[in-house]
Amino acid sequence: xxxxxxxxxxxxxxxxxxxxxxxxxxxxxxxxxxxxxxxxxxxxxxxxxxxxxxxxxxxxxxxxxxxxxxxxxxxxxxxxxxxxxxxxxxxxxxxxxxxxxxxxxxxxxxxxxxxxxxxxxxxxxxxxxxxxxxxxxxxxxxxxxxxxxxxxxxxxxxxxxxxxxxxxxxxxxxxxxxxxxxxxxxxxxxxxxxxxxxxxxxxxxxxxxxxxxxxxxxxxxxxxxxxxxxxxxxxxxxxxxxxxxxxxxxxxxxxxxxxxx
Amino acid sequence: xxxxxxxxxxxxxxxxxxxxxxxxxxxxxxxxxxxxxxxxxxxxxxxxxxxxxxxxxxxxxxxxxxxxxxxxxxxxxxxxxxxxxxxxxxxxxxxxxxxxxxxxxxxxxxxxxxxxxxxxxxxxxxxxxxxxxxxxxxxxxxxxxxxxxxxxxxxxxxxxxxxxxxxxxxxxxxxxxxxxxxxxxxxxxxxxxxxxxxxxxxxxxxxxxxxxxxxxxxxxxxxxxxxxxxxxxxxxxxxxxxxxxxxxxxxxxxxxxxxxxxxxxxxxxxxxxxxxxxxxxxxxxxxxxxxxxx
Numbered sequence: 001x002x003x004x005x006x007x008x009x010x011x012x013x014x015x016x017x018x019x020x021x022x023x024x025x026x027x028x029x030x031x032x033x034x035x036x037x038x039x040x041x042x043x044x045x046x047x048x049x050x051x052x053x054x055x056x057x058x059x060x061x062x063x064x065x066x067x068x069x070x071x072x073x074x075x076x077x078x079x080x081x082x083x084x085x086x087x088x089x090x091x092x093x094x095x096x097x098x099x100x101x102x103x104x105x106x107x108x109x110x111x112x113x114x115x116x117x118x119x120x121x122x123x124x125x126x127x128x129x130x131x132x133x134x135x136x137x138x139x140x141x142x143x144x145x146x147x148x149x150x151x152x153x154x155x156x157x158x159x160x161x162x163x164x165x166x167x168x169x170x171x172x173x174x175x176x177x178x179x180x181x182x183x184x185x186x187x188x189x190x191x192x193x194x195x196x197x198x199x200x201x202x203x204x205x206x207x208x209x210x211x212x213x214x215x216x217x218x219x220x221x222x223x224x225x226x227x228x229x230x231x232x233x234x235x236x237x238x239x240x241x242x243x244x245x246x247x248x249x250x251x252x253x254x255x256x257x258x259x260x261x
Numbered sequence: 262x263x264x265x266x267x268x269x270x271x272x273x274x275x276x277x278x279x280x281x282x283x284x285x286x287x288x289x290x291x292x293x294x295x296x297x298x299x300x301x302x303x304x305x306x307x308x309x310x311x312x313x314x315x316x317x318x319x320x321x322x323x324x325x326x327x328x329x330x331x332x333x334x335x336x337x338x339x340x341x342x343x344x345x346x347x348x349x350x351x352x353x354x355x356x357x358x359x360x361x362x363x364x365x366x367x368x369x370x371x372x373x374x375x376x377x378x379x380x381x382x383x384x385x386x387x388x389x390x391x392x393x394x395x396x397x398x399x400x401x402x403x404x405x406x407x408x409x410x411x412x413x414x415x416x417x418x419x420x421x422x423x424x425x426x427x428x429x430x431x432x433x434x435x436x437x438x439x440x441x442x443x444x445x446x447x448x449x450x451x452x453x454x455x456x457x458x459x460x461x462x463x464x465x466x467x468x469x470x471x472x473x474x475x476x477x478x479x480x481x482x483x484x485x486x487x488x489x490x491x492x493x494x495x496x497x498x499x500x501x502x503x504x505x506x507x508x509x510x511x512x513x514x515x516x517x518x519x520x521x522x523x524x525x526x527x528x529x530x531x532x533x534x535x536x537x538x539x540x541x542x543x544x545x546x547x548x549x550x551x552x553x554x555x
Binding site for chain 2: 083084087106109110112113116117120121122123125126127128130131148149
């Protein structure tokens with residue numbers, strides 16, 4: 001499209017993080033381009049979520065840089081920003097989809113209010129507009145817009161997850177971090193959610209970092225794949241390439257342990 | 262600050278030996294005055310203070326009483342109202358308390374008072390420059406319903422993160438077609454801090470805006486003091502397409518015929534017949550003596 005597309009959106013360099021004596025991330029480096037979907041796979045405790053939280057700003061890394069190209073302020077190091085700077089600089093450029101929709105939603109407020117909250121955060125103060133946008137987004141994530149005034153506590157797990165995705169995308173972020181978005185859903189619901197995600201990602205030209213331990217999800221959604229073990233990236237490349245021709249023993253084990261792909 | 266002389270003079274005036282002028286000791290008053298000064302300097306910001314035990318239970322106005330005790334002087338004329346009325350138990354007790362412990366003059370006339378302590382109302386008679394009004398506050402944190410953690414609400418105030426507060430209005434409009442929050446309606450003070458105006462009716466909110474009087478808020482249980490200095494803008498939250506409005510009723514006061522004041526609803530017999538009278542007793546009485554209805 002434009003020059004913008006030829007510069008990376010996110011550049012992580014030499015990221016490290018310890019919790020006490022436990023080293024959970026070492027020498028992490030990755031580059032993400034606009035519109036690209038990157039999957040991070042690995043076993044439980046390999047540091048996937050911590051890496052995501054370092055990028056998302058919930059956890060401060062001990063060392064390293066997280067360079068993010070924001071819309072209005074050029075490239076900034078997310079690891080250095082204070083919370084107020086973070087809000088000012090990044091605004092709504094970045095979304096975070098939690099594994100459990102209950103962590104990312106206000107269950108006692110209506111679905112409309114949940115989608116409206118990021119708009120209010122961004123300064124929109126027009127009830128009619130908020131309602132219109134919320135109703136559009138419910139339709140986009142395949143929730144009946146007539147249920148706009150129902151609290152998500154009354155929604156099924158899959159609907160809650162879709163609502164959380166709508167809430168994250170409503171302000172038009174450029175990068176969305178997703179932590180196991182299909183975890184805890186049954187297989188048919190997973191498939192539907194994956195279809196939806198694939199469509200939204202393509203339509204909105206989103207860059208996504210997707211943490212998962214499900215290789216099927218990675219295969220379906222991701223352009224590139226990174227394999228983590230014990231806090232390090234041990235293998236990375238195009239998704240099909242890594243899955244069809246895994247080099248590291250751990251990756252081979254991971255791939256062979258899946259029955260069918 | 263001349264504590265010993267104050268003490269003797271006060272006990273002589275009020276006849277309560279062993280108690281300091283206006284009950285609180287001078288060091289406590291100084292501490293509270295410091296909190297008040299800070300509150301006035303940062304309109305709408307909740308200043309923590311070391312709340313003292315007062316000789317009445319929390320929820321009866323301990324915050325307001327501590328603020329009043331710290332700023333009251335010998336020449337002050339005190340008025341105390343509860344829900345607008347001068348003659349309810351709480352108002353009478355607090356008025357008597359200061360009449361005894363400080364020996365100050367008291368009044369029921371809004372215009373004659375230099376210091377007004379109130380619960381749940383602002384007098385109908387507009388306040389004047391030089392007057393001070395002290396509000397009793399049960400829950401000073403307007404964000405509490407949204408976020409139970411004090412650390413989190415403080416951060417929201419620091420960052421001016423007030424977007425989620427509008428969710429309350431959004432939910433009201435989505436459910437009822439209009440904003441139904443009728444009291445303790447959240448306000449922005451001086452364009453910076455979100456403030457709970459204490460549980461005054463929404464009808465009183467416009468009286469907060471650019472008032473020539475100094476408005477002080479004391480929360481005894483939560484140990485917070487905040488303030489609106491004179492002539493400060495106070496804006497009630499609203500949406501562009503749902504501007505803030507006050508309620509209107511079709512009733513008028515059964516005693517004085519006022520149609521513009523906040524009315525109490527009284528059930529007057531066993532068949533549920535209702536009557537409406539001004540909640541501000543001084544306003545009602547002054548209209549009557551000035552030759553209003555009846």
